[in-house]
Amino acid sequence: MQVQVKLFAFFREGRFIKEDKELPTDTTAGQVVDDLNIDREEVGVLMLNSRHCKFDTVLQEGDIYAIFPVIGGG
Amino acid sequence: MADKIFRVNMTDLSTSIEDVPADWAGHGGRGLTSTIVAAEVPPTCHPLGPNNKLIFAPGLLSGTAAANSGRISAGAKSPLTGTIKESNSGGTSAQKLAKMGCKALIIEGQPQDDSWYSLSLTPDGVTISKEEELIGKGNFAVVESVEKRFSDKIGILSIGQGGEMLMSAANISVKDPDSHVRSLGRGGLGAVMGSKKIKFIALDAGDAKVEISDMDAFKAANKTFTKALVDHPVSQALGTYGTNVLVNIINEAGGLPTKNFTAGQFEGHEQISGETMHDLIVERGGKPKHGCHKGCVIQCSQIYNDLKGNYKTSGIEYESIWAMGADCTVDNLDQIAEMDHILDDIGIDTIETAVAFGVAMEGGVLDFGDSNEMIRIMKEEIAKGTALGRVIGNGAGSVGRTYGVTRVPVVKNQAIPAYDPRAIKGIGITYATSTQGADHTMGYTIATEILGVGGSADPLSKEGMVELSRGLQIATAAIDSTGMCLFIAFAALDDETCLPALVDMLNARFGINLTADDVTNLGMSILKTEHAFNIAAGFTNLDDRLPEFFETEPVPPHNAVWDFSGEEIDTFWNF
Numbered sequence: 001m002q003v004q005v006k007l008f009a010f011f012r013e014g015r016f017i018k019e020d021k022e023l024p025t026d027t028t029a030g031q032v033v034d035d036l037n038i039d040r041e042e043v044g045v046l047m048l049n050s051r052h053c054k055f056d057t058v059l060q061e062g063d064i065y066a067i068f069p070v071i072g073g074g
Numbered sequence: 075m076a077d078k079i080f081r082v083n084m085t086d087l088s089t090s091i092e093d094v095p096a097d098w099a100g101h102g103g104r105g106l107t108s109t110i111v112a113a114e115v116p117p118t119c120h121p122l123g124p125n126n127k128l129i130f131a132p133g134l135l136s137g138t139a140a141a142n143s144g145r146i147s148a149g150a151k152s153p154l155t156g157t158i159k160e161s162n163s164g165g166t167s168a169q170k171l172a173k174m175g176c177k178a179l180i181i182e183g184q185p186q187d188d189s190w191y192s193l194s195l196t197p198d199g200v201t202i203s204k205e206e207e208l209i210g211k212g213n214f215a216v217v218e219s220v221e222k223r224f225s226d227k228i229g230i231l232s233i234g235q236g237g238e239m240l241m242s243a244a245n246i247s248v249k250d251p252d253s254h255v256r257s258l259g260r261g262g263l264g265a266v267m268g269s270k271k272i273k274f275i276a277l278d279a280g281d282a283k284v285e286i287s288d289m290d291a292f293k294a295a296n297k298t299f300t301k302a303l304v305d306h307p308v309s310q311a312l313g314t315y316g317t318n319v320l321v322n323i324i325n326e327a328g329g330l331p332t333k334n335f336t337a338g339q340f341e342g343h344e345q346i347s348g349e350t351m352h353d354l355i356v357e358r359g360g361k362p363k364h365g366c367h368k369g370c371v372i373q374c375s376q377i378y379n380d381l382k383g384n385y386k387t388s389g390i391e392y393e394s395i396w397a398m399g400a401d402c403t404v405d406n407l408d409q410i411a412e413m414d415h416i417l418d419d420i421g422i423d424t425i426e427t428a429v430a431f432g433v434a435m436e437g438g439v440l441d442f443g444d445s446n447e448m449i450r451i452m453k454e455e456i457a458k459g460t461a462l463g464r465v466i467g468n469g470a471g472s473v474g475r476t477y478g479v480t481r482v483p484v485v486k487n488q489a490i491p492a493y494d495p496r497a498i499k500g501i502g503i504t505y506a507t508s509t510q511g512a513d514h515t516m517g518y519t520i521a522t523e524i525l526g527v528g529g530s531a532d533p534l535s536k537e538g539m540v541e542l543s544r545g546l547q548i549a550t551a552a553i554d555s556t557g558m559c560l561f562i563a564f565a566a567l568d569d570e571t572c573l574p575a576l577v578d579m580l581n582a583r584f585g586i587n588l589t590a591d592d593v594t595n596l597g598m599s600i601l602k603t604e605h606a607f608n609i610a611a612g613f614t615n616l617d618d619r620l621p622e623f624f625e626t627e628p629v630p631p632h633n634a635v636w637d638f639s640g641e642e643i644d645t646f647w648n649f
Contacts (some may be wrong), residue, residue, distance in 0.1 A: 073312060
């Protein structure tokens with residue numbers, strides 16, 4: 001299945017901003033994080049199709065998946 | 075030497091130094107400005123008349139070595155909202171006031187003639203002088219000239235043309251350590267300073283220092299406190315990308331108000347994002363990391379250079395970039411930086427003014443995305459006080475009324491900032507119930523709803539949002555009294571050593587025995603004081619509502635509407 005993966009802030013360094021990835025069925029959000037060699041401890045927010053999700057959320061064909069480090073502002 | 079109240083009467087041009095009344099002693103910053111406004115300003119007075127008062131107060135820990143303690147508060151009855159108002163800022167003024175032993179500066183009355191004045195404060199008191207040379211000038215010329223007259227070591231509070239012309243969006247500029255400016259931004263306090271005919275206030279503390287009751291305990295607590303701040307990952311991201319790191323995440327969440335609040339995502343988000351800004355700053359030899367006051371360990375400010383590598387602006391915030399960017403559909407950071415610089419010079423609030431531009435675009439005054447025309451209007455109309463310039467300089471509500479626009483994003487006539495309350499519902503409760511009109515900083519529920527700091531909450535659900543906003547508004551009122559930057563809250567929400575260390579510092583500074591509960595009670599009592607002022611000024615629960623269009627117009631991509639009932643909102647005040 002195809003999923004668009006988007007990275008933000010310093011997660012982009014040495015990786016990418018946005019990539020369409022071919023993933024096996026039943027891939028979880030956490031597995032994508034692991035495959036990108038991103039430390040789960042550094043992850044602040046995961047969003048699937050503009051809604052917050054968790055490491056164990058299962059991705060679906062056509063999903064847009066965004067991975068953010070711990071960030072803040074205001 | 076005990077701290078004193080410095081009082082200036084602009085009607086008879088007299089000054090005095092007074093002892094601090096016992097019931098003001100435990101207050102600083104916002105708690106003190108709101109306490110004084112509530113005690114001395116008639117709630118029904120005209121905000122620009124002689125009965126309003128403009129109060130400046132450093133925080134309780136300002137002027138000490140406590141990390142991030144350099145915030146100054148200004149308070150008055152707001153000409154924008156008609157409510158009580160406190161606005162706070164970094165820069166060097168809080169530290170100067172605290173060091174000279176000035177617990178608060180109260181400016182009252184109004185000159186009888188058309189003369190302009192300046193104030194000069196030293197530990198010995200206040201001098202009032204007539205001012206002619208700098209009238210009509212912008213803030214940057216004022217800072218340059220005043221430093222030449224006095225010294226580059228002094229603190230400066232000043233107004234630009236916006237404040238002189240009594241515009242409701244006018245702010246008060248606060249000199250930063252590099253002689254650039256920060257802003258006491260919201261609620262039109264620059265117009266109150268203009269109504270007192272004061273162009274600038276020079277602050278010379280000389281060699282004076284703040285006294286610490288128990289220095290060893292203070293140092294130990296500050297060490298713990300500083301470590302909590304430095305270690306928190308949010309602090310680290312703020313130092314790299316600034317607050318503008320939020321553009322992409324708020325856009326992703328569908329809560330980035332776009333094209334005068336008609337959509338929740340902006341096509342040009344990447345071009346105006348913190349990531350893009352960081353790369354541009356580095357490429358042009360600017361500084362991605364910069365502090366607005368000495369002692370800041372987070373350093374969310376930055377120095378933004380233009381294409382040629384020359385200084386353009388500093389401390390450009392997410393909310394300003396959002397307002398001039400997504401809300402007006404401008405996707406060019408250089409144009410946004412140029413506008414930020416112009417608005418700082420004129421001395422009007424970037425949020426209020428840019429949201430006013432978004433409403434003006436909807437009203438057909440100019441096209442969405444036309445940043446050249448925005449710049450022309452700022453320079454040729456607002457700075458010169460033409461009729462159009464004054465309509466925009468009086469804020470988003472003013473533009474809506476003038477051009478018959480119904481989609482006007484304001485609460486209590488103050489522009490709603492960078493988070494759509496339909497897609498991020500907790501912040502809508504803060505906008506509705508804040509004692510000062512729409513203001514995200516009053517109870518920053520975004521931390522929990524979007525950023526996952528201090529727990530998590532579904533931003534599209536109403537559940538628990540009133541309680542979330544209430545808890546944060548109470549905590550914020552207390553933090554705003556300490557002189558601490560609100561960004562300590564990220565560490566305070568997640569690191570259990572942070573708040574106790576802050577309380578320990580307060581105790582060591584003053585030789586007192588506050589507990590964490592006392593600090594919470596302080597926050598509650600400040601909110602109640604402010605709320606009571608507003609009720610006496612004629613506000614009711616029906617003013618704690620969002621504009622109608624949020625209930626009737628779904629915002630994409632979630633197609634969410636604002637669905638809190640009035641009764642649900644009103645439970646906010648059940649404490």
